[in-house]
Amino acid sequence: MSVLVVGSVAFDSIKTPAGEAQEILGGAATYFAVTASYFTPVRIVAVVGDDFGSEQLKTFEGRPIDTSGLERASGRTFRWAGEYHGDMNEAKTLDTQLNVFANFAPKLPPAYLDTDFVFLANIQPTLQLEVREQLPKARLVGLDTMNYWINGTPDELRRALGRVDLMMINDKEARMLAGIDNLPRAAAAIRKLGPRTLVIKRGEYGAGLFQEDGFFFAPGYPLEEIRDPTGAGDTFAGGFMGYLARAGEASLPNLRRALVYGSVMASFAVEDFGLTRLLSLTPAHIEDRFEQFRRMTHFDV
């Protein structure tokens, strides 16, 4: 089954202790789409400017990514510049130019309206809700957000949360959204707002799945070098949702495997700048690392 993502496409300028890159293709929808395309057909809804040309489009070509929802607007594409220090757990934003993204009003091509799996990447919650309402037949709708919306538009965010099945968020933001320090209690409080499944991302410590009937955790992959953490969360989401859409059903065993595939894909993303490593993967790379995750978590009773 297909997965639809709505989110940003951007040009990123990134500096890390391992090096730097100028104006490389990025954005949540880009990382998500490239990653999910290893698992299932992807439909993308985003806006780009005049400076997004055939060179950038090549990133999506040759992959099962439908770009008919990629709107061309007059002006420049969204730009972000940031740097990372020390353990690289947090980006320091140096510059943000919204450009054409400032007036983004997601438009869904008619052919997208039957999509079963939907991911509302981190954009204004009212836009997330508008997209969600256009897809009444979706089997599973996931949502990401960030501190900017948690603090800035809490009512709009709650309305959107009331209409989704799954939320993905990092642990710091989960505590902020719930106003509760203890993570399992924060998770329970967020689940009461709507999403029956909550995925909490914990950076190098991995990720956790919180549901009615319990927990599931996967560790972070112990990489000896992290070159660029940009896009790791969106890549995680792409692996998670891409696998679920391929599996076709959000059963408990599938959700667990989805969490591991998300972790697998995020572990590749950070190995090099931007999309470099993600674009070079083969299915065998992915399955090998999935097996590594099994080996580093399973024990006999």
Place this chain on the structure above:
Amino acid sequence: MSVLVVGSVAFDSIKTPAGEAQEILGGAATYFAVTASYFTPVRIVAVVGDDFGSEQLKTFEGRPIDTSGLERASGRTFRWAGEYHGDMNEAKTLDTQLNVFANFAPKLPPAYLDTDFVFLANIQPTLQLEVREQLPKARLVGLDTMNYWINGTPDELRRALGRVDLMMINDKEARMLAGIDNLPRAAAAIRKLGPRTLVIKRGEYGAGLFQEDGFFFAPGYPLEEIRDPTGAGDTFAGGFMGYLARAGEASLPNLRRALVYGSVMASFAVEDFGLTRLLSLTPAHIEDRFEQFRRMTHFDV
């Protein structure tokens, strides 16, 4: 097989957001011994003062804990006072009175000299080495330390590390000891100093096992309330070493299960102040939570 622990016995005064307790029995050797005694016979080497009487001794009685190595010295028992705030990941020490612990020179009763499994809890590294050298037949010797010795007596610590099989340390201290931020690379550097097995404790994020042939991780148990984190690391060590000693061999599958039993026991320790919860456990409680750990980490391929 028996497990021997050398370390501190203390009276702790503790304040956390959940409450407080005055002069309750604590210390690394105490937490370790009580915990390991659920798995295997324990031998304790520590020093106490005149104020350690029959009431305190009751904690060890009725359990397979040999206290013939518990030295009585003239003076007061070691005292520690500390408090925890917010997420309780770090204690703020308010007061330390070494008392009889200041001149602690571990003495091993002759009956202890055939011990197979040994844990050198966090004491001065030269004392750790002296104990280790008196136990040449030990199958597995583990060692814990802290930032105070890493910075204050680095050469002594390195000599002790050169003579042990296993080191247990928290992630922050692992990075400090290795002088390397990246955790897998810090682990590799520490393993080069001697211990072929490294266990890295990560607080609420669980623990990791680093060895020649790979990694193993267990998450922290997602407790809805943590009342007192004091002794969690020593409890972890007691569960880890106690299980290994019961199993009788430090095979890879046993080391993995040991890491989970350590995590299980630590998750109980923090549920109440001091030893309260640990002293109330049954084998069924322990096996039930071990099964919870299996459920929250295993996935089907």
